[in-house]
Amino acid sequence: MATETIVKDYLNYVDGEWVSTETNKAEKSYNPANTSEIVGTYQLSSEEDVDKAVYAAKRAGKGWKKLTGAKRGEYLYQAANILESRIDEIAETMTKEMGKTFPEAKGETARGVAILRYYAGEGLRSVGDVIPSTDPDALMYTTRVPLGVVGIITPWNFPAAIPMWKTAPALIYGNTVVLKPAQETAVTTTKVMECFHEAGFPKGVLNVVNGRGSVVGHRIINHPDVKGLTFTGSNETGKLVAEGAVARGAKFQLEMGGKNPVIIANDANLDLAVEGTISGGLRSTGQKCTATSRVIVQSEVYDEFKEKLLEEVEKLKVGDGSKEGTWMGPSVSESQLYNVLSYIQKGKEEGAKLLFGGKRPDGLENGYFVEPTVFEDVDSRMIIGQEExxxxxxALIKADSLEEAFKLANDVKFGLSASIYTENISNILDFVDEIEAGLVRVNAETAGVELQAPFGGMKESSSHSREQGQAAKEFFTSTKTVFIKR
Incomplete structure (x- = not known):
C-alpha cells in the first residue's frame, strides 16, 4: 500500500454540491499511530448548515420516493461499483485516520460494497401483502411508505460499514438522508460518500454534514423535518437521541454499548476458544461494540485456557496498522487511549490481578497505543466487569458450572452479543435459551454478524429494533393499510 497521505479539505455535501460551512471553519484529522501526520481536514458546521441539508433532503424526497425500487437500486449498484474501485484508497485512509490495520480496513470497505449491492436487490422485493377482507366487494392490502428525511449519526469505529448499512436501506426504501459522521473519522466517511456523488444520485437525496455532535448532531435530533433518526454510539448520547425523537414524535433507532461475554465450557476446543477470544476481544484494538470483554471459563479448564491465552497474546504485534505484520493498531484518539488506561487503573485498584499488558508500549510514544491487557480474579461487580x-x-472470570456462567454472562445492563465454546448440544441449546443478548454465536467470536442477518441488542444495548438484512425495512418504512370498495 502507498504511504503518502494527500491532505485535503473535505467539504460538506449538500444538495449535490461540495460546500463550505456557514462558519468557514475546519478541523484537522490526525493519524493516531503518528500524531504528527495530518490525514485531512473536515468542516465544523453550524445549525444553519444542518438546516440547509434537511431542506435539500426534504425537497428531493418527493421525486426520489416516486422512483421505482428497481431504479433506486440501480443508483446503489453504481455506488457499489465505484466504492469497489476505490477499496485500497479508502482502506488506507481508514487505517491512517482510525488506526485499524489495513487488512481489516480493506475488509470493512469490501463489506460496504456488499451492503450496497444487497440493498440494491431489495428494491425488487415485495413491500406489502394482500389481506382477505370480510367484504366480498373490497380489496385490502398493505404497502410500505418511506418516513421522509432520515437523520443518520454514525460512530468512528466502522467509518465505512456502519454508514453504509444505515444509508443503503434508508435510500432503497425511498427516504432521503442527512448523515453526520463521527469527527474522528470524518475524512474516511466523507470519502466513502464521494462514491454516491460519482454515481449520479439526484441532488439532495444524500447530504453529509460534518462537525461536532453538540451542534450538528443536536440539530439533526431536534429538527422538525427529520422524521427518522438512526444512531450508533454511546448510551449517553443514545438517550439524548431518544429524548429528542420522543419529544416531537419522530421514529428512532439506537444501537449502543456492549459488555460481551464469551463462555468457555469444560468440553471446549481450547485452541479454537483462545483464537476466538483474542480475535473477538483484541482485533480493532477492542474498539467494537460486539468486542469480547468478559471471558467466563469453567474452573476445570481455567488454568489450561489461561496458559494458552497468554502464550498467544504475547505473540501479538502492536504498531502502525499500515505496516505489514501488525496485528493491533492504536486507540482512535488521545481521549480514548486515556479512557482505556483509566479503566486498567480501576481494575488494579479494585483488586483484579493484571496478567499481561496494562500500559503504553515502549517505542511507540508518538501514537495512541496501549498493550493488549488481560486481568484475572475479576469479580463481576467490579467496574471492569460491568462497564464498556x-x-x-x-477480564477472566472463573465459573464452577455452566449455570453460574450463564448467570455471570447476564449480570450486566447490556445485552448485545455473546458466545460459547462447547461441543455439547445440550450446552448449546441451554445457552441459546438462557443468554440475554441479541446476537448469539456458538464456537465463534462475539464480534461480527453477516450483513443479511438482523443485528441489534437487548436491554440497554439497543432500542430493540433491528438493523441490516430485511429487518431494516421495519425501521425505514411505515406500513399503510389500503381498503378499496367497489
Whole structure:
C-alpha cells in the first residue's frame, strides 16, 4: 500500500454540491499511530448548515420516493461499483485516520460494497401483502411508505460499514438522508460518500454534514423535518437521541454499548476458544461494540485456557496498522487511549490481578497505543466487569458450572452479543435459551454478524429494533393499510 497521505479539505455535501460551512471553519484529522501526520481536514458546521441539508433532503424526497425500487437500486449498484474501485484508497485512509490495520480496513470497505449491492436487490422485493377482507366487494392490502428525511449519526469505529448499512436501506426504501459522521473519522466517511456523488444520485437525496455532535448532531435530533433518526454510539448520547425523537414524535433507532461475554465450557476446543477470544476481544484494538470483554471459563479448564491465552497474546504485534505484520493498531484518539488506561487503573485498584499488558508500549510514544491487557480474579461487580471499556482489555472470570456462567454472562445492563465454546448440544441449546443478548454465536467470536442477518441488542444495548438484512425495512418504512370498495 502507498504511504503518502494527500491532505485535503473535505467539504460538506449538500444538495449535490461540495460546500463550505456557514462558519468557514475546519478541523484537522490526525493519524493516531503518528500524531504528527495530518490525514485531512473536515468542516465544523453550524445549525444553519444542518438546516440547509434537511431542506435539500426534504425537497428531493418527493421525486426520489416516486422512483421505482428497481431504479433506486440501480443508483446503489453504481455506488457499489465505484466504492469497489476505490477499496485500497479508502482502506488506507481508514487505517491512517482510525488506526485499524489495513487488512481489516480493506475488509470493512469490501463489506460496504456488499451492503450496497444487497440493498440494491431489495428494491425488487415485495413491500406489502394482500389481506382477505370480510367484504366480498373490497380489496385490502398493505404497502410500505418511506418516513421522509432520515437523520443518520454514525460512530468512528466502522467509518465505512456502519454508514453504509444505515444509508443503503434508508435510500432503497425511498427516504432521503442527512448523515453526520463521527469527527474522528470524518475524512474516511466523507470519502466513502464521494462514491454516491460519482454515481449520479439526484441532488439532495444524500447530504453529509460534518462537525461536532453538540451542534450538528443536536440539530439533526431536534429538527422538525427529520422524521427518522438512526444512531450508533454511546448510551449517553443514545438517550439524548431518544429524548429528542420522543419529544416531537419522530421514529428512532439506537444501537449502543456492549459488555460481551464469551463462555468457555469444560468440553471446549481450547485452541479454537483462545483464537476466538483474542480475535473477538483484541482485533480493532477492542474498539467494537460486539468486542469480547468478559471471558467466563469453567474452573476445570481455567488454568489450561489461561496458559494458552497468554502464550498467544504475547505473540501479538502492536504498531502502525499500515505496516505489514501488525496485528493491533492504536486507540482512535488521545481521549480514548486515556479512557482505556483509566479503566486498567480501576481494575488494579479494585483488586483484579493484571496478567499481561496494562500500559503504553515502549517505542511507540508518538501514537495512541496501549498493550493488549488481560486481568484475572475479576469479580463481576467490579467496574471492569460491568462497564464498556472499548479497548483491548480482557477480564477472566472463573465459573464452577455452566449455570453460574450463564448467570455471570447476564449480570450486566447490556445485552448485545455473546458466545460459547462447547461441543455439547445440550450446552448449546441451554445457552441459546438462557443468554440475554441479541446476537448469539456458538464456537465463534462475539464480534461480527453477516450483513443479511438482523443485528441489534437487548436491554440497554439497543432500542430493540433491528438493523441490516430485511429487518431494516421495519425501521425505514411505515406500513399503510389500503381498503378499496367497489
Amino acid at each position: 471499556i472499548f479497548g483491548p482489555v480482557l
